[in-house]
Amino acid sequence: MTSHHHQHGHQHGHGHGNVPAADFxxxxxxxxxxxxxxLRAGAVTEAARWLSGLAGDGTAGAVRRILDVGSGPGVIAGILADTFTTAEVxxxxxxxxxxxRARIRSGGRLGTRQVDLPAEFDKLGEADLIWSGNAIHHLGDQQAALASLAGVLRPGGLLxxxxxxxxxxxxxxxxxxxxPGFQARLDAAHEDGFSTMRAELPGSTAEIEDWPAMLERAGLTPSGTRTILVDRPAPLDRPTREYLHTQLRRLHDQLADSLLPEDRDTLEALLDEEAPTGILHRPDAFYLSAMTVHTARRA
Structure with missing residues (x-):
């Protein structure tokens, strides 16, 4: 489990850009x-500032300990540490x-904890704020996972x-x-793959993914949802193009068999590293996504 943050995603990142597979x-x-x-750092910074207001940070010691559950390489944990400067992250x-990688990237200012979820929720320790980005959907029983996270929040804490x-x-x-419409068809193939990934997880439980309602069932009081855009207009810089090239390569590896032949050809043309029509060179390539953050508080 990690964040990919996404997007679902995935949404996602992050975790992992919404690409299905049970065994990453x-x-x-x-x-x-x-x-x-x-890529999402600006949006995450905006989300962290919003959370700071919700958590009442600014009152002495309101947020003492923060967990980033499914942290991956620690980019978001670092942003949370930048925002909540007195908290242990x-x-x-x-x-x-x-x-x-998270420890090195942060210069050692982040704590790290290696935990196998869902078996080891009890090893997390208490927290005033828990962030989880595109990680819960990698656990078979999403509702049980939220209940476990709610259980380690201190009174007044925020998930x-x-x-x-x-x-x-x-x-x-x-x-x-x-x-035309290639990306919509790619999304449809991805959604089918995502559903298959969910169905194959240990303890997989079907759930209507109404996140505020799920947070409420976990014993928390919903405290707001925000969606923040990640917007990189054309023409893209080289690193973002390389990110998209890697993402398309992963989609090709995982979805090629479920795509129409013409869409598989299009995907392969976009992956061509020399052609001007490839994603590495196109002047019309951009990056636009949206990250949705659901919050809830322990009474």
Missing amino acids: DWDALAAHLEHEAD VAVDQSAALLE AVAERGLPARFLPRDFGLGR
């Missing part, structure tokens, strides 16, 4: 996850390699769950390759 090699994806989180993940939002858009509807 998170360690191999470290650089990609880090880049995805960096702990990056929580199952991957030792990603946690080491912030970033899930779903809107999938990324990075090309016009008609961009001159194949049939």
Whole structure:
């Protein structure tokens, strides 16, 4: 489990950009996850400031300990540490390699905790604020996971769950390759793959994904939802193009068999590293996504 933050995503990042698979090699994806989180850093900073207001930070010691559950390489945990300057911030993940990356990236100011969820929720320790971005959907019983997180909140503490939002858009509807509407069809194939991934998780439980209602069932009081845009207009810088190229390569590896032949051809043309029509060179490529954060408080 990690964040990919996303987007669902995925939404996502982050975690992991909304790409389905029950058995990610998170360690191999470290650089990609880090880049995805960096892309969303502005939106996460905005979310962190909003959470600071909700959490009443500014009153002495309101937020003493923060957990980023499914932290991946620790980009978001670092942003939380920048916002809540007096709090202890702990990056929580199952991957030792990603946690080491988080520790190095932060210059050692982040705490780290390697935990295998859902089995080891009891190892998290108490917190005043818990952030979880695109991680809960990697656990079979999402409702039970929220209840476990609610259980480690201190009274008055806040749980912030970033899930779903809107999938990324990075090309016009008609961009001159194949049939228009390519990304919508890619999304449809991804959603089917995401559902398959969820169904194959241990302890998989079907759930209507009404996150505020789920937070309330976990014993918390919903305290607001916000959606924040991640907007990188064309023309894109080279690092963002390289991120998209990696993302498209992963989509090709995971979805190629479920795409129409013409869409598979389009995807392969976008992956061509030399062609001017490839994602690495197109002047019309952009990056637009939306991150949705649901919050709730323990009474």
